Amino acid sequence: MNTIRSVCVYCGSSPGRDEAYIKAGHLLGRSLAKSGLRLIYGGGTKGIMGAVAEGALKAGGKVTGIIPRFLINREATESALDKLDELLITDNMHERKHRMFEKSDAFVALPGGIGTVEEIVEIMTWAQLGHHRKPIVFANIKGFWDPMLALIEHMSDEGFIHTAHRVKPLVVNDPEAIVATIMVAGSSVDAPTEGVQAVIDKM
DSSP states (O other): OOOSSEEEEOSSOOOOOOHHHHHHHHHHHHHHHHHHHHEEEOOOSSHHHHHHHHHHTTTTTOOOEEGGGGGGHHOOHHHHTTTEEEEEEEEEHHHHHHHHHEEEEEEOOOOHHHHHHHHHHHHHHHHHTSSOOOOOOEEEETTHHHHHHHHOOOOHHOOOTHHHHHHHOEEEGGGGGGHHHHHHHHHHHHOOOSOHHHHHHEE
């Protein structure tokens, strides 16, 4: 049985320098909606974040935005946030990340900056520690994540990832293939549909 009902997307609140990034965001949002999957994301309405949400909403999808109160005017506009069918406002970044983990059955990293890296690395860390087995995808648009993937391989080769079998992110170059890849992974992995509260409480 497929356990995937919602997908968390980490990505930049800026558009980046290549229009392919924004296009990938729109496409992923539409793909999630057409597959009946809820988008869980950081609540921003600008940059790639905005593109993913817009793509999902225009295709009739369900979107949950989770954003810290202090970022509302920096990464979003209140009028745009009104279009989301669910908006959760947190007190801080830490709470935001936990809520995103809790509500998501899989994770996708589109191009982004330091915040995006930090978020997806934390999810991989929790997988390494055995706290979850939810699918993790690097949307490697135009090779964006190649340096990151090389670093992970280097760390493993040098003996710093001792439970590498637990950290097996999926690498998808074509944005049109992301949802299908997640669904296949979800059908073969006994991934919990919710976050493990005992684990979340310890973090």
